[in-house]
Amino acid sequence: MASTPMKRSSSPSQTLTLAGGSPEALVLDAMRSAAGAAALASAPLPPVPSLPELRFGPAVEGLALEEKAPSRVLCCEEINGRRWNYVVEEEGPGRLRRGSALKSVSLQTPAAPMDELVSFIRSYVVPEGFPDSVTPSYVPYMTWRALKHFFGGAMSVFTTRALLSSVGVSQSRATSGAVAINWILKDGAGRVGKMLFARQGKKFDYDLKQLRFSGDLLMELGAGIELATAAVPHLFLPLACAANVAKNVAAVTSTSTRAPIYKAYAKGENIGDVTAKGECVGNIADLLGTGLSILFSKRNPSLVASFAFLSCGYVLSSYQEVKSIVLNTLNRARFTVAVESFLKSGHVPSLKEGNSKENIFNPPWAKHAPIFLGPRLWDAFQEPRSFLAIESLFKEERYIVTYNPSKGNIYALLKDEAKSDDILKAAFHAHVLLHFIRSSNVNQSSRKHIGFTESLRNCAMPTDLDFETHIAESCKFVSLLYGDFKKKAAEQGWIMSESLLNPGRARLCGLKEE
Numbered sequence: 001m002a003s004t005p006m007k008r009s010s011s012p013s014q015t016l017t018l019a020g021g022s023p024e025a026l027v028l029d030a031m032r033s034a035a036g037a038a039a040l041a042s043a044p045l046p047p048v049p050s051l052p053e054l055r056f057g058p059a060v061e062g063l064a065l066e067e068k069a070p071s072r073v074l075c076c077e078e079i080n081g082r083r084w085n086y087v088v089e090e091e092g093p094g095r096l097r098r099g100s101a102l103k104s105v106s107l108q109t110p111a112a113p114m115d116e117l118v119s120f121i122r123s124y125v126v127p128e129g130f131p132d133s134v135t136p137s138y139v140p141y142m143t144w145r146a147l148k149h150f151f152g153g154a155m156s157v158f159t160t161r162a163l164l165s166s167v168g169v170s171q172s173r174a175t176s177g178a179v180a181i182n183w184i185l186k187d188g189a190g191r192v193g194k195m196l197f198a199r200q201g202k203k204f205d206y207d208l209k210q211l212r213f214s215g216d217l218l219m220e221l222g223a224g225i226e227l228a229t230a231a232v233p234h235l236f237l238p239l240a241c242a243a244n245v246a247k248n249v250a251a252v253t254s255t256s257t258r259a260p261i262y263k264a265y266a267k268g269e270n271i272g273d274v275t276a277k278g279e280c281v282g283n284i285a286d287l288l289g290t291g292l293s294i295l296f297s298k299r300n301p302s303l304v305a306s307f308a309f310l311s312c313g314y315v316l317s318s319y320q321e322v323k324s325i326v327l328n329t330l331n332r333a334r335f336t337v338a339v340e341s342f343l344k345s346g347h348v349p350s351l352k353e354g355n356s357k358e359n360i361f362n363p364p365w366a367k368h369a370p371i372f373l374g375p376r377l378w379d380a381f382q383e384p385r386s387f388l389a390i391e392s393l394f395k396e397e398r399y400i401v402t403y404n405p406s407k408g409n410i411y412a413l414l415k416d417e418a419k420s421d422d423i424l425k426a427a428f429h430a431h432v433l434l435h436f437i438r439s440s441n442v443n444q445s446s447r448k449h450i451g452f453t454e455s456l457r458n459c460a461m462p463t464d465l466d467f468e469t470h471i472a473e474s475c476k477f478v479s480l481l482y483g484d485f486k487k488k489a490a491e492q493g494w495i496m497s498e499s500l501l502n503p504g505r506a507r508l509c510g511l512k513e514e
Helices: 023-042 113-125 138-167 176-200 208-228 233-265 271-297 303-323 332-345 351-356 384-394 420-445 453-460 464-491
Strands: 071-079 082-092 103-106 371-373 399-404 409-414
Touching: 113 271, 138 208, 138 233, 138 271, 138 303, 176 233, 208 233, 208 303, 233 271, 332 351, 332 420, 332 464, 371 420, 384 399, 384 464, 399 420, 399 464, 409 420, 420 464
Parallel strands: 371 409
Antiparallel strands: 071 082, 082 103, 399 409
């Protein structure tokens, strides 16, 4: 029985015959088949088409990360609180892939629209680096300043309306030429007042809080006068001129005291940024007040009631604004607070405490009774004997401190070689002498003889012998405690190298030493 022959796929001529073949032929055929299979196994495989690279996630900053490519973080970057990682692709540990580009990967989710809006507003009203770029008292100051400008902007609507009504714009009682002339004269008078008040000079640095608050009071006075023109339109020119003088003087005060205040709040060299953002806050508040006042004025409210409400809000905001200012320099008012606290309790108040206790109702043109710094000789001494009696006590000093019983005042006279520290020491000595005299008066008035009127009168006015004794005691006290006072004041942050005590110009010269 014959079988069907099997054919190889590798060669059609090779056939395997089971019937009618010799054993040798079968062996040779098997060897040929094994050799063909080995050749097929050793042949190279055809190339497999490459698959596309796998990518994951959305593209970051327009770029995508490959899944299989290892990456290396070069550094991290932060801008306005947002962070990014910068990465590059590697072929292996420490080897960058040739032609790899730098990619940025955001480490946070995209900001919400409201957060973007808040960030945009902050860029206009808050200094860069806030709150680390300003002092802690910056926020309360700007809050009260914004509120003051809000009331000021609202007030301007009513004052402008009153001026236009009285000058004749809303009524056909005056020609356009007369209206223009009146308005120009009003502005000219204001400019004259602005120039005259500039004579205050360094008082803007010495007593800027007192001047700032006085200027705001003048601003409200000018607004009140402007509103009065609506009641007496025939007196428009004199009233408008007076109002504009007051308001321009207030403007000079505000402009002149602005830089020292912003300087006190700035940390580092960012006073320009602090000033710009502070003025922007004031303008925004002014515009808001103006807009709301325009809407409110359409209801024709009472001018008197509106002025009373807005004026009270303006003055209160101005007072709180000035009280929130924290300065590290010593003027007359803050120096008095520091020395009196030191003499009573032995410690110097902090910057915030000393500024909060400063009296801002004492304008710089008022007399600083009962202590006068740098006065004339004839104001300090009644007679030559008094001068000769205490002159020897101050041979080593560059000042002379005395008490005038007839006037009840302390006088600190300065010698021609007196420097800044000598002026500071003279003022400290004057406060010490005043403390001694007041303590002596209290002790005398507590005696049992207070029933006699003459006794009280004598207690209130020490004799020449008494005040000479007090002066001698004060010299010893000052020599012991002045250094301690300066040290404690410097520890609290007060600047002692430069004082703003505003002494008089008189100096003693040609004193002969015996």
